[in-house]
Amino acid sequence: MSDTQQHSISFVRTETLPEREPPYAASGPVKWMRENLFATIPNGILTIVSLYVIYLILAATLPWILNGVWNTASLSECRDVLDGTVGACFSVLTERWNQLIFGFQYPEELYWRPGLAFLLLFVAAAPVLFFDLPRKLLIFTALYPFIAFYLIWGGTILTPIVALVGFVAAGFFWKNFVARSFALGFFGSIVVAFIVWWLGGFLISDTANENAAMQAVPSRDLGGFMLNMMLGVTCVSLSVPLGIALALGRQSSMPLIKWICVIFIEFIRGVPLITLLFVASVMLSYFFPPESQVDLFLRVVIMITMFSSAYIAEVIRGGLAALPKGQYEAADSLGLDYPQAMRLIILPQALKISIPGIVNIAVGLFKDTTLVSVISMFDILGMIRGPILASTEWNGVYWELLGFAALLFFIVCYGISQYSQWLERRLATDHR
Amino acid sequence: MTKSVLLGALTVAGLAAGAAAAGTLDDVKTRGTLNCGVTTGLVGFAAPDANGEWNGFDVSVCRAVAAAVLGDPNAVEFVPTTGKTRFTALASGEIDMLARNTTWTFSRDVDLKFTFVGVNYYDGQGFMVPKALGVSSAKDLDGATVCIQTGTTTELNLADFFRANNISYEPVPIETNAEGQQQYLAGACDTYTTDASGLAATRATFENPGDHVLLPEIISKEPLGPLVRHGDDEWADVVRWTLNALITAEELGVTSANVSEMATSSGNPEVKRLLGTEGTLGEMLGLDADWAQRAIATQGNYGEIFAKNIGEETPIALARGLNAQWTNGGLIYSPPFR
Numbered sequence: 001m002s003d004t005q006q007h008s009i010s011f012v013r014t015e016t017l018p019e020r021e022p023p024y025a026a027s028g029p030v031k032w033m034r035e036n037l038f039a040t041i042p043n044g045i046l047t048i049v050s051l052y053v054i055y056l057i058l059a060a061t062l063p064w065i066l067n068g069v070w071n072t073a074s075l076s077e078c079r080d081v082l083d084g085t086v087g088a089c090f091s092v093l094t095e096r097w098n099q100l101i102f103g104f105q106y107p108e109e110l111y112w113r114p115g116l117a118f119l120l121l122f123v124a125a126a127p128v129l130f131f132d133l134p135r136k137l138l139i140f141t142a143l144y145p146f147i148a149f150y151l152i153w154g155g156t157i158l159t160p161i162v163a164l165v166g167f168v169a170a171g172f173f174w175k176n177f178v179a180r181s182f183a184l185g186f187f188g189s190i191v192v193a194f195i196v197w198w199l200g201g202f203l204i205s206d207t208a209n210e211n212a213a214m215q216a217v218p219s220r221d222l223g224g225f226m227l228n229m230m231l232g233v234t235c236v237s238l239s240v241p242l243g244i245a246l247a248l249g250r251q252s253s254m255p256l257i258k259w260i261c262v263i264f265i266e267f268i269r270g271v272p273l274i275t276l277l278f279v280a281s282v283m284l285s286y287f288f289p290p291e292s293q294v295d296l297f298l299r300v301v302i303m304i305t306m307f308s309s310a311y312i313a314e315v316i317r318g319g320l321a322a323l324p325k326g327q328y329e330a331a332d333s334l335g336l337d338y339p340q341a342m343r344l345i346i347l348p349q350a351l352k353i354s355i356p357g358i359v360n361i362a363v364g365l366f367k368d369t370t371l372v373s374v375i376s377m378f379d380i381l382g383m384i385r386g387p388i389l390a391s392t393e394w395n396g397v398y399w400e401l402l403g404f405a406a407l408l409f410f411i412v413c414y415g416i417s418q419y420s421q422w423l424e425r426r427l428a429t430d431h432r
Numbered sequence: 433m434t435k436s437v438l439l440g441a442l443t444v445a446g447l448a449a450g451a452a453a454a455g456t457l458d459d460v461k462t463r464g465t466l467n468c469g470v471t472t473g474l475v476g477f478a479a480p481d482a483n484g485e486w487n488g489f490d491v492s493v494c495r496a497v498a499a500a501v502l503g504d505p506n507a508v509e510f511v512p513t514t515g516k517t518r519f520t521a522l523a524s525g526e527i528d529m530l531a532r533n534t535t536w537t538f539s540r541d542v543d544l545k546f547t548f549v550g551v552n553y554y555d556g557q558g559f560m561v562p563k564a565l566g567v568s569s570a571k572d573l574d575g576a577t578v579c580i581q582t583g584t585t586t587e588l589n590l591a592d593f594f595r596a597n598n599i600s601y602e603p604v605p606i607e608t609n610a611e612g613q614q615q616y617l618a619g620a621c622d623t624y625t626t627d628a629s630g631l632a633a634t635r636a637t638f639e640n641p642g643d644h645v646l647l648p649e650i651i652s653k654e655p656l657g658p659l660v661r662h663g664d665d666e667w668a669d670v671v672r673w674t675l676n677a678l679i680t681a682e683e684l685g686v687t688s689a690n691v692s693e694m695a696t697s698s699g700n701p702e703v704k705r706l707l708g709t710e711g712t713l714g715e716m717l718g719l720d721a722d723w724a725q726r727a728i729a730t731q732g733n734y735g736e737i738f739a740k741n742i743g744e745e746t747p748i749a750l751a752r753g754l755n756a757q758w759t760n761g762g763l764i765y766s767p768p769f770r
Contacts, residue, residue, distance in 0.1 A: 076747070079639055095482055104484040220509075282517055285524040376472050376512045386512065387480045389610075390473025392747050396637030398610065 064088050074393035092397045093404055096388055100404065103223015103378050104387055110154070110215060114226050117151040120144060121233065129419060152230070155216035156208035162200030166193040219297040223378035225408055230297075231379075232366040232412075235304040239365075240358065242305065243312025244351075248342065250317060261313070268310035274371055276303040281375035300372055308365045315357035319350035352427050359420035363413045380405050456528050456660070456667035457718055460501055465509045468494035469527040472512040475633040476742040476750075477533050486510045489741040490531040493552060493658050493675060496727040497529065500674045500719060505730040519544055522661060529671050531658040533629075535585075545662040549672035552657050552734075554754040554763050556650035557589050558628035560635060563643050565622060570649035574599040579612045579621035581605075586626055589652040609634065623647075627654055629742070629750060636747040650754075670717055677724035679766040680706055681733035683757055688732040691725055706769045713769060734764065 024030065038044040067087035071094065072078045078089035093100070102111055124144035127137035146160035170193035178185030209216040222230070249261035268276075280299040288294065323346060331341035351358075373382030384401045388394050460466050470478040470490055478488040486508075495505040511527045522530045523545070533555075534540070536548040561567050570593070580587050582605045594601050604621040606612045613634050616624040624631065628650060635641050658675065660668045681687070684703050686694050695707040704710035707728075708721030717723065731737055735757075742750045756762025 075637070099482070099484070104480045220511075278516070282520045282524075285520070285526055373472075374514060374516070376514050376517055378472070378512070382472065386471075386473035388473075390471075390475050390479035391481060392475055392479075392636075395475050395633065396613075 070094055075396055088400050089397055090400055092388065092394050092400055096383075096394070099224060099383055099388065100380055100401075101224045102226050103221065103383060105221035105223060105378075106217060106226070107215065107221075110217065113151045113154065113214075117148040118226075118229070120147060120151075129423075150214065152222070152226075153217055153219070154209075154212065154214035156204060156212040157214070158200070158204045158208060162197060162203065165200065166196040169193060169196045219295045222297065224383055225380040225405075227372070227377065227379045228366070228369045228409075229412075231301065231304060231369040231372065234301050235308055235365060235369075236362045238301070238305045239309035239312055242309035243358075244316055244347070246309060246313035247316035247320060250313065251320060264306075265310045265313055268306055269314070273304070273307050273368055274374065276307055277371060277375050279303065296377065300375075300377070304365065304369070308361055311361045312358055315354050315361060316350060318357065319352075319354035320346065322353050323349055355420055355424055355427075359416060363416055366412060366416070367409060380408065456664050457501065457670055460528055460667075464502065465507045466494065466498040466502065466529070467509045467511055467527045468497070469511050469513045469518055469521050469530040469532055470494065471532045472514055474533060475636070476629070476746065476748045478510075478531075487741070489553065489737060490533060490658075492731045492737045492741065493531045493678075494529070496678060496731045497671055497674045499726040499730045500677075500723040501670060503726060505726075519546070522546065522659070525661075528667070529658055529660050533656045534659060536655045536657055536659075540659075546659045547662055547665075547668045548657050548659045549668055550657050550675045551655040551763075552675060553629070553655075555627045555629050555654035555656055556754070557586050557625060557652040557654065558631050558650050559623045559625050559647040560616070560631045560644055561623045561647060563645050567623075567647065570647045570651070571597055571599065573601065573623060575601070576622040577602045577604050577620070579604045579606050579615050579624040581609070581612065581626060582607065585652070590625055593649075593651040613637070629748075632750050633748050636749065666718060670719065673717060674724070674727055676766040677706060677727055677769070678731065678734040678737065679757075679764055680769055681724070681728045682735040682764075683759065683766065686728055686733060688729055688736060691729045695725055702769055 021027070025034065037047040063086050065088055067082070067085060068090045069078050069081050069087055070090050072081055072089070072091040073095065075089060075092075078091055082089075098108065098111065102114060106114070121144070123137075124141045127133045127135065127141055143164075146164045149163075150157060150160045170189035173192045174185045174189040177188055246261050246265060249257050250265065252258045252261070277300065280303040281296060284294065284299055327345060327349065328341070331345040336344065370379055370381040372379050373385060376382070376386075378386060384405060388401060389397070470486065470488075473479045474488070474490075476488060478486060478490045480486050491510070494508050494510070498508045499505040511521060513521050513527075513530070513532060518530055518532055518534065519540075521527050530546075531552075533553065535555075536551065540546055541548055559570050559573070561573075567573060573594075578590065578601050580590055580603050587603075590601070590603070604615060606615055609626065609630060612624055612626065615621060617638070624634075626634075628646065631646055635644050635646070638644060658671055660671055680702075681691075684700065684706065686703060686706070691707065694703055695709050698704060698707075701710060705713055707725045708714050708723065712721075714721040714723045732740065735752075738750075738752065738755065739745060742748045744751060752760070752762060754763050756764060758765040
């Protein structure tokens with residue numbers, strides 16, 4: 001038997017062949033290019049056209065950037081240095097970077113304070129954004145608004161402490177009385193907070209800010225990209241909880257709450273943000289006596305927060321509507337009361353659906369903070385359009401300044417968008 | 433109930449605002465700073481420098497008033513205002529005076545209830561053309577394309593001028609000065625028209641300013657000056673006569689350099705009255721005798737302020753023109769100090 005086989009098969013290799021390189025055109029960059037760039041003829045034409053367009057863009061911008069001048073004192077000096085050649089005048093950035101970031105009135109020796117507040121922002125935001133981190137870090141997050149306020153505005157330390165004590169007292173009251181009655185806990189804690197703040201007001205003398213350990217900086221002196229960041233962070237973090245409350249309120253079966261929420265949302269959505277900002281800066285000053293004006297920063301924060309919370313409420317309402325009715329019924333049949341059902345079953349799912357929409361609004365809101373330049377607040381765009389372009393040295397520099405502002409905004413907005421995509425992947429529990 | 437409380441609060445607030453407006457001079461003195469409205473930035477007229485110090489032609493008026501009233505030219509809180517917010521800021525009492533290249537017009541004076549205390553710059557609408565066009569008068573601009581900001585009085589002035597001279601033009605509408613600058617340089621229009629001071633400032637930023645000329649015709653009146661609220665004449669007097677003191681100082685040859693010397697050694701009685709070594713003019717204003725001396729010593733006289741911020745030595749290079757003293761054929765004229 002084995003004999004016949006030996007004769008019918010002429011040759012049997014006993015060892016495996018050594019591996020050979022794949023053909024040149026089927027591996028490495030050539031393969032990648034053939035598959036991705038030149039798969040078909042139209043594909044190849046498109047690739048060549050795109051390369052040409054990229055070349056045109058780079059040919060126009062690269063010499064401009066690489067030939068840039070970084071160390072002159074004015075635009076005319078810059079032009080002297082360039083002597084007719086193409087080149088950017090980045091000296092405006094090196095000379096005025098501090099004004100672009102901090103505004104022109106923030107005291108220079110205090111730049112470390114907003115800088116530190118910015119770094120601490122990451123520490124404070126981390127446990128909220130990445131929930132794998134230890135939950136104890138949330139204590140710092142809760143303290144962060146007061147620390148940041150103290151760092152940026154300075155003045156007496158009593159102001160943030162009194163504010164903090166007010167919140168703590170309100171929280172304490174809420175915890176002890178909410179079980180008895182929701183209304184008592186809710187309104188009682190508000191009253192308690194105001195009593196604490198009112199009493200605390202006596203502790204702080206009128207001159208406390210003048211000889212405080214941290215030099216006080218009035219809101220009017222804030223500016224630059226710092227102002228955009230402050231408005232963006234404050235308004236986003238305030239408007240998300242407010243938006244959730246409005247969205248739930250709009251679905252409430254109590255007519256009063258429902259109609260208040262509906263009217264608020266519809267009114268705010270029907271009015272342009274710029275109108276609200278003008279109301280904040282112009283109209284409100286008619287209603288208050290000149291001495292007792294509410295801080296302009298605070299007025300603007302309130303207006304932007306109202307605006308974005310109305311939009312976020314509608315996005316979350318979309319998320320709530322997307323949940324099957326069975327989820328609500330399941331919560332009821334488990335015997336959960338309304339807050340429990342919302343907290344444990346409905347909102348986690350609704351918010352997950354709403355993430356792209358909320359992020360969309362957050363990015364839009366952050367960019368909308370540049371609108372405050374029309375009510376003569378010097379955010380980064382206001383700094384560029386006002387003081388810097390109006391100085392005799394730098395009148396006529398547009399691309400460099402606006403490009404710098406665009407770069408800063410791109411970094412922040414791209415970061416937000418990347419985070420939201422990570423979050424969506426992290427929360428993906430459905431089976432697709 | 434709640435409603436009446438709210439209305440009551442508003443009434444009280446309104447009364448308080450009214451009461452505060454009645455004695456601006458006292459308010460400024462007790463506060464220790466002058467709240468002065470300026471632009472958010474206009475080349476030569478008002479802009480903060482690299483250190484955040486405000487400088488400029490209009491800023492000097494604010495500083496002169498602060499020096500006269502408070503004795504310190506730096507005791508000014510500059511409140512930047514836009515074209516849209518400036519009048520409400522003044523009317524609501526947020527600022528004590530507005531020095532923001534604002535044109536004195538009938539409706540602003542009468543209808544908006546402001547008091548223009550004088551004119552510190554006589555502006556007017558002009559034309560800029562490339563030198564290569566070979567035009568020497570605006571009347572030669574028949575059939576020209578004109579870059580013009582839409583919705584401004586300059587647009588109406590332009591139409592009037594061309595119709596009055598029976599020549600035609602083609603408007604190229606633009607939105608902002610920056611856009612006009614770009615369009616004009618790109619050759620989208622033969623000529624660019626706006627206020628003459630603005631044209632000069634714009635031209636100063638060009639790579640080759642010498643290739644462009646401003647035509648001699650000025651086709652509108654734009655008297656720019658500081659203003660205060662109606663109804664507080666004491667305060668209006670302080671601002672008005674501080675401005676007049678700067679103007680008179682130039683006329684009498686008093687400069688920031690020689691002001692203290694002139695105060696003691698000058699034989700001219702008007703100089704003595706101006707600088708407070710004779711008479712009681714300061715007392716009548718509710719200030720001390722040295723008020724004008726301080727304003728002039730810190731800011732210089734009108735001519736010095738002009739030369740330092742927008743004059744021919746600066747990149748903006750504006751000639752005195754209409755803004756020369758009346759003795760030199762201009763319109764700058766102060767009533768006498770007597």
